Amino acid sequence: MAGRKKNSTYTRNEQYIIDCDLTYAVSRIGGRWKILILDKLDGKKQRFSGLKHELPQITERMLTLQLKALEQDGLVKRTVYAEVPPRVEYELTEMAMELVPIFKQLSRWGGKQRSLVNFIR
Structure with a gap:
């Protein structure tokens, strides 16, 4: 994640997805x-x-x-x-x-x- 802004939309969305159990699971098998x-x-x-x-x-x-x-x-x-x-x-x-x-x-x-x-x- 080098160079990515901590407050960028991508980073915020990524954190939201990681915090959701269902999307976390799907990201492992997707x-x-x-x-x-x-x-x-x-x-x-x-x-x-x-x-x-x-x-x-x-x-x-x-x-x-x-x-x-x-x-x-x-x-x-x-x-x-x-x-x-x-x-x-x-x-x-x-x-x-x-x-x-x-x-x-x-x-x-x-x-x-x-x-x-x-x-x-």
Whole structure:
């Protein structure tokens, strides 16, 4: 936040968002790929190549960035095995596992809303 004014609209809005529990939570899982990555890790460990295979539209760079962000936020655990070549696996943390029932409920809601919109069209 170097150079940003403490009283700027952006800074005030950012603080408001951080202070709201709901927007804080959404900011941790928001973005185009994070929820999909978390969904692919539900109940299993995955290697980078496995995630890339399950999400063919994501670039390797974006997958790397999103995994790093999820790891920093404590939602994904990265394990490096001392093998040659090194093996790296990703899995959900306990914190992320708390989100699974919420994601399933949100998915049901999304499916219901999408079918209603398609029915209306």
